[in-house]
Each structure stands twice: as structure tokens, then as C-alpha cells.
Amino acid sequence: MPRLYFDANASAPPNPEVVEAVHRAMAEDWANPTSTHREGQRARFRLEEARREMAASLGVAPGELVFCASATEALHLLIRGLQSALGDRPAAVFPGEHSACLNPLRDWARVAWLPELPADCATVVQMAANNESGILYDMPAVLDAVRIRDCAQAWGKVPVDLSGCDAAVFSGHKMGGPRGAALLWMRSGLPWDTVMEGPQERRRRGGTEDLPAILGLGVAVRHLPERLAQHAALAQLRDAFETEVTSWNRGIEVIGKGHPRLPNTSCLLFRGKNGEGLQASLDLDGFAVSTGSACHSGSVKPSHAITTLGYSLDDARSVLRFSLLPETRSDEVEALWRALKRLT
Ligand code: PLP
16 A cells, blocks of 8 residues: 555645756756846746746736745745834734744734734734644734735635735745745835845845746646645545544544635544554554644644644644645545544
8 A cells, every 4th residue: 555645734745747847947947047147147037937927826016026945934034024114013913823923923022912903013914724723714804004924825725815915925835836935925115124135036035046946836836726626626525534533423523623724634633642643653554644733852842723722732732634635535535534443
């Protein structure tokens, strides 16, 4: 039995055309886009062509997109860059944000947790989709604050709507693109200062652009419509999986049930069971899944994404996340639930 991968929300395999594009670009488009000679100009042309294509897909202006290496980097540049202009006023932040977003907020004078919305709040941070539970969130209706949207998990799985936002981040390696390419979108005119000096990306992100990864991301973006359609079809498979496992009456609970969710994500609470142990047993049986915990310096910390939904720390240690790939088949899901039935 080949191994089965149910951890798309961590990283999804790149589309084969993406792998080919990155491979070709590493052989042909290796020149530095900042160089002024003909090779550099060709690289610059390819870079700007990819930027225009991605901007058109997102419905934003090409000049508002900054190429970064990861969504983590994009969030750091964005939040730290806003901080020098706005950081003495409060930020209103969704408590279930990813640590990539919470970490750069540490130096703000005050962070209020949504739904608290201080009158003088400078920025509102609300992820589009939670990485653990898959729950989808709307942007709070605020007008006079910089509205930040983390679309790292939503991109490629559900349509992304940037109306009502001023800045957003996108990650390539979760939507069929390569690692090493991500996007920061900032509406022009934001009160933002450069934190990573360098001539590239209109002085907004120093460092030579990773052109092969960016061109690979461009190919993945071209495939977005079919990826979205594949994801829409996954909801039925995911729902059937959840109906099966909850029918056993073994205390398994679907986290986020009844909320709009990412169609590929099933976050299950195996009350009284050890999530890490269960994950390790599934791994031995040939299934890659994820616990709701993050490993920090050797100690396992239960996910705040789960505890902010009102679950206890013990419950958070009993959670597994199953995130399906666009091409996941029903027989693969059946193999998964049969393994779970043996192990729980
Ligand atoms: N934001 C969310 C919601 C995520 O799930 C992740 C990664 O899991 C990130 C940001 C960071 O993305 P990257 O791996 O591109 O740094």
C-alpha cells in the first residue's frame, strides 16, 4: 500500500507543470533581474510578466504586489513596516491567527483581541481561513484602520475576496506552487516603512528575487480555477469521512462543524486519546496527518487555534487535522477511516 498524504495544509505537492517550470527556469532564467545587461533584462521581463499575471488573478495592481519567500516573511515585513508608523495605537487581532502573524505583533503598544475593537485601533488582523480548524472568517467591517488578511490557507482552496482589505499575504507551497515564493499585497499609500533594505521590489523587500520559484508560482496561479473546482468537490468526501467517524459513537467530535470551513479540512477531537500517539500510529500505518500541536524546542504545545475555540488544553492535545489534497480519492479516505477505526 503506498503512503497516503493527508497534510495538505502544511504543504501540498507542487503541480507537475510547476516542477517543470521551476526546473526550466533554473536552467534558463538564472540571471539576476536587477542586472542591467541583456540576461538581467530578460529575467526582469519574466519577473514582471509573472507579477502582472498574479495581480490580474487577484484583481490588484501589479505594483502593489511584493514577492517574498514565505507568508511568514510577508507578514513580518507587513506588520513590522506598519508598526513604525502606527504601532503606538492598538492593533485588533483575531486570537486564532497563525504564530507567523502573532510574533511580529509582539512589539505593538497594545493588542486587543477581536471582537474587541478599540475606537483608535490602527490595524485589524483577520485570517481568511484557520489552518487547524479550517473555519472561514469574514473581515470585520471597519473603515479607518489598515485591514490585514492572511490568505495563506484560503488561497487555492476557496475564492479569496480582497474587497474590504488593505493588505494580504499568500503562500505558494500550500496551493500547488513551489516553496520559496509567496506574495505580499499592500494597497498603495499605506503608512508603511521598509524593514528589509535593498533595491529590489521597489525598495520594499531587499534580496535578489527567486525567479525560478516565482515563475513556478505563476504556473500554479494559472491552474487556480481548476484547483478551486477540485476543492469544491472535496467537501462531499470530507463530509462523508466525518459522518463515518462520528457514527462509531467513540466520542469523536468535529471541530468547527456547522461553520463555513475549508472544503479539504477535517479537524477531529478524539476526546481522551493522545493526539501525538495517534498521529505516530497512523504514520506507521502509512498515513501522514497532523496533530493540532506545534513543536517548540522539543516541547509540544497544544494549538491556540483550538483553545481559542473554547476547548481545554487536554482536548487540544487530542486533536488531529486531516487535510485532503485536491486529487484525494474516496478509496484513500476509506483506507484512512478504516485505519482510524482500528486505532481508536
Ligand atoms: N498563515 C497561516 C494561516 C498558515 O497556515 C501558515 C503556514 O502554515 C502561514 C501563515 C505561514 O506560511 P509559510 O509557510 O508560507 O511561511
